[in-house]
Amino acid sequence: xxxxxxxxxxKLKVYFLYFFVSLAILLVxxxxxxxxxxxxxxxxxxxxxxLTPSDIAETSKVYALxxxxxxxxxAEENREIVSFDKMSDYIKYAILAVEDKRFYDHQGxxxxxxxxxxxxxxxxxxxxxxxxxxxxxxxxxxxxTPEKTFRRKINEAVIAIQLERNYTKDKIFEMxxxxxxxxxxxxxxxxxxxxxxxxxxxxxxxxxAALLAGIVKSPSIYNPFSSLEKATSRRNLxxxxxxxxxxxxxxxxxxxxxATIELNKIKQVAADGSQSHIAPxxxxxxxxxxxxxxxxxxxxxxxxxxxxxxxxxxxQKKAETAVRTxxxxxxxxxxxxxxxxxxxxxxxxxxxxxDYNTSKFNIATQGKRQPGSxxxxxxxxxxxxxxxxxxxxxxxxxPITIDMPSGPDWKVENYGGKNYETTEMTVVDATINSVNVVxxxxxxxxxxxxxxxxxxxMGIEDIGNNPAIALGGLEEGITPLDVxxxxxxxxxxxxxxxxxxxxxxxxxxxxxxxxxDPDKNENNKQIMDAPAAxxxxxxxxxxxxxxxxxxxxxxxxxxGKTGTTSDFRDAWFGGYSxxxxxVVWMGHVESNRPMEPIEGRNLTxxxxxxxxxxxxxxxxxxxxxxxxxxxxxxxxxxxxxxxxLTKKDNINENKKEEKGLKEEKKKKGLEGNKRTNKK
Numbered sequence: 001x002x003x004x005x006x007x008x009x010x011k012l013k014v015y016f017l018y019f020f021v022s023l024a025i026l027l028v029x030x031x032x033x034x035x036x037x038x039x040x041x042x043x044x045x046x047x048x049x050x051l052t053p054s055d056i057a058e059t060s061k062v063y064a065l066x067x068x069x070x071x072x073x074x075a076e077e078n079r080e081i082v083s084f085d086k087m088s089d090y091i092k093y094a095i096l097a098v099e100d101k102r103f104y105d106h107q108g109x110x111x112x113x114x115x116x117x118x119x120x121x122x123x124x125x126x127x128x129x130x131x132x133x134x135x136x137x138x139x140x141x142x143x144x145t146p147e148k149t150f151r152r153k154i155n156e157a158v159i160a161i162q163l164e165r166n167y168t169k170d171k172i173f174e175m176x177x178x179x180x181x182x183x184x185x186x187x188x189x190x191x192x193x194x195x196x197x198x199x200x201x202x203x204x205x206x207x208x209a210a211l212l213a214g215i216v217k218s219p220s221i222y223n224p225f226s227s228l229e230k231a232t233s234r235r236n237l238x239x240x241x242x243x244x245x246x247x248x249x250x251x252x253x254x255x256x257x258x259a260t261i262e263l264n265k266i267k268q269v270a271a272d273g274s275q276s277h278i279a280p281x282x283x284x285x286x287x288x289x290x291x292x293x294x295x296x297x298x299x300x301x302x303x304x305x306x307x308x309x310x311x312x313x314x315x316q317k318k319a320e321t322a323v324r325t326x327x328x329x330x331x332x333x334x335x336x337x338x339x340x341x342x343x344x345x346x347x348x349x350x351x352x353x354x355d356y357n358t359s360k361f362n363i364a365t366q367g368k369r370q371p372g373s374x375x376x377x378x379x380x381x382x383x384x385x386x387x388x389x390x391x392x393x394x395x396x397x398x399p400i401t402i403d404m405p406s407g408p409d410w411k412v413e414n415y416g417g418k419n420y421e422t423t424e425m426t427v428v429d430a431t432i433n434s435v436n437v438v439x440x441x442x443x444x445x446x447x448x449x450x451x452x453x454x455x456x457x458m459g460i461e462d463i464g465n466n467p468a469i470a471l472g473g474l475e476e477g478i479t480p481l482d483v484x485x486x487x488x489x490x491x492x493x494x495x496x497x498x499x500x501x502x503x504x505x506x507x508x509x510x511x512x513x514x515x516x517d518p519d520k521n522e523n524n525k526q527i528m529d530a531p532a533a534x535x536x537x538x539x540x541x542x543x544x545x546x547x548x549x550x551x552x553x554x555x556x557x558x559x560g561k562t563g564t565t566s567d568f569r570d571a572w573f574g575g576y577s578x579x580x581x582x583v584v585w586m587g588h589v590e591s592n593r594p595m596e597p598i599e600g601r602n603l604t605x606x607x608x609x610x611x612x613x614x615x616x617x618x619x620x621x622x623x624x625x626x627x628x629x630x631x632x633x634x635x636x637x638x639x640x641x642x643x644x645l646t647k648k649d650n651i652n653e654n655k656k657e658e659k660g661l662k663e664e665k666k667k668k669g670l671e672g673n674k675r676t677n678k679k
Contacts, residue, residue: 058304281352
C-alpha cells in the first residue's frame with residue numbers, strides 16, 4: 001500500500017516536472033518569438049529620411065490695390081502657416097493640457113501615458129484613452145495614412161523618437177499647430193482663429209484658445225458652429241485641466257469658464273461656402289491670369305501665394321452702386337462694367353455679369369459681343385492716323401449699296417432708317433450722330449484691313465477685315481475688356497497700355513515670384529500719334545456734349561461713343577476722362593435674344609448704359625480736381641486738320657505755318673477764315 005502511494009507521488013512529480021518544463025519552453029518560445037518579431041518589425045520601420053511627408057497645403061491670398069484682403073484660394077485644406085512666436089501662449093497651454101501634458105518631458109513617446117491608457121481601457125472594457133503624443137499626432141498627419149493598426153502605431157512611435165532627435169520641441173509644436181484640423185474646413189491654428197473668432201492666432205484670449213483646443217479631439221462633434229453646447233462643455237473641460245496642471249490661476253479659470261462665446265458670424269457663413277467674395281468676376285479673371293502665367297492648380301490652391309492686384313475697392317463699390325442707382329431692382333438683361341486707368345492699364349473695377357451665383361460666365365473678359373456703333377471709333381482713329389480729314393463730307397442718306405470686290409454687295413442704311421435734310425455731312429457730324437451711311441463710305445476709303453491692323457496693335461484679335469466691321473459687324477465679336485482698350489488708348493494720347501490685374505505675386509515668406517514691369521511689357525507702345533489721338537478725343541467729346549451720348553454728360557471733360565446692335569441685342573457706352581476709361585454693356589447672356597424696353601424706354605447705348613456710365617464716373621471723379629484733355633505740344637486744335645496732310649509729320653509743320661499766317665493777318669488788321677488746303 002505504501003509502495004503504491006509512493007509510486008503515485010513519484011508519477012505526480014514527473015507530471016509537474018513535465019508541465020513546468022513545457023511551460024518554460026513555451027514562455028521562452030513566446031519571448032524569443034516576440035523578440036524576433038519585434039526585431040523584424042523594428043527593422044522594417046522606415047527611417048525619417050526615407051519617408052516623404054505629405055504636402056502641407058497653404059491657402060493663397062488675394063489683395064486689393066490698397067492692401068485689403070479680397071478673397072482666398074484654397075482646396076480642401078484652408079491653411080495659413082505662422083511661426084511659433086505668432087501664436088498666443090494660451091493656445092499652447094490649452095493644447096498641452098488636453099493633448100500632451102508631458103510634451104516637454106518625453107522624447108516623442110510617453111511611456112507613462114501608454115501604461116495609464118492601457119489600464120484605463122482594460123477597466124472600461126473599451127478604448128477610453130489614447131496614448132499618442134503631440135509628436136506622434138504630427139507624424140500621423142504628415143507621414144502616414146489614418147488607418148488604425150498596431151503596425152502604424154509602432155511606426156508612429158519609432159519615427160516620433162527620430163523626429164525629436166532632429167527638431168526642437170518648439171519647432172515640433174509649431175509644425176503640429178500648423179497642420180491639425182479644426183473643423184469648418186480649416187487647418188492650422190491661424191485659419192481656425194480667423195474663421196471662428198475673426199482674430200489672428202497671436203490675439204487669442206484664454207476662453208477662445210480653450211475652445212479651439214477642445215475641437216481637436218473631434219472637430220465634427222465639438223464644432224461650435226454646429227453644436228455650441230458641446231463645444232462649451234469641451235472648452236470648460238480644457239480650462240479645468242489647465243487649472244489643475246497650474247497653467248492658469250484660479251482667477252483666470254473662473255473668468256474664462258463664465259465667459260460668453262462670441263463667434264465670428266461673418267466667417268461662419270464664408271466657411272460654409274455661402275458668402276460671395278468681393279468682386280467675384282474680377283477674382284475669377286485674376287485666377288485666369290495666374291494660369292496664363294504658368295502657375296498650377298497646386299500653386300493657386302495649395303501654394304500659399306500672395307497675389308497683389310489692381311482692384312480699387314472704393315471704385316468697385318461705386319460701380320456696383322451706379323448699377324443699383326439706375327436699376328433699384330435687377331433688370332431682366334444682364335450687364336457688365338470695366339474701368340481702367342489709361343496711365344498704367346490697371347483694372348480698377350470690374351462687373352462681369354448680373355449675378356455671380358447664377359452665372360459665373362465673365363462677360364467683361366469672355367463675352368464676345370457685337371459692338372454696334374462703338375466700333376466706329378477705331379475706324380475714326382485709323383482714318384485720322386492716315387491723315388484723312390474728319391471734315392471730309394459724304395452723303396448721309398440711305399439706303400446705299402456699295403459694290404464689293406468679292407462677295408455680295410453691301411447694303412447700308414442708318415439706324416431706324418433715318419435720313420437727313422442734307423446731301424453732305426462731315427465725318428465729325430457723322431460721329432456725333434452715329435450715322436452708318438457716312439461710316440460705310442469712310443471705311444471703303446480707309447480699308448478694313450487697316451482698321452484690323454490698328455486693333456491688333458491693341459491686342460484685339462479675330463475681328464475680321466470685312467468692311468461691315470465699321471458698323472460693328474465683327475467676325476467673332478469683342479469683349480468689354482477689349483472695348484476698354486480702345487478708349488484707354490485715346491485717353492493716353494495714343495499710347496496703348498495692356499490692361500493688367502496682377503501687380504505682384506509672392507510666396508508666403510515674401511519671396512517675389514512675379515512682378516509687373518510696364519517698361520518690360522512689349523505690348524505697351526505708341527500706336528497712334530498723340531496729335532491724331534487728341535484730335536479724335538475732341539470729336540468724341542462732342543458725342544457727349546451734343547450727340548447720341550448726351551445721357552453720359554458728367555459736367556467735366558469726357559469723351560465717348562454709344563453702340564446699339566440690331567434688335568437691341570447689345571447696348572454699349574464706352575468713354576473716358578483723362579483719369580479713367582470705362583465701358584458699360586447691357587444685353588442678355590444669350591447673344592441672339594433681343595432686349596425688351598424697360599419702363600417704355602428702348603435699351604440703346606445712349607439710354608441705360610450711358611446712365612450707368614454717368615453715375616459711376618461722376619462718383620469716381622467727384623472728389624478729384626477737374627482735369628482737361630491735354631493737347632500735345634504743337635498740336636492743331638478743333639477742325640484745323642486738313643485733307644492734304646499726306647504725312648503725319650506734316651501736322652506740326654502746318655500748325656506752324658497757320659500760326660504765322662494768323663499773326664500776319666492780325667498785324668495787317670485783316671480778318672478771315674482759317675487757312676485750309678483742299679485736296
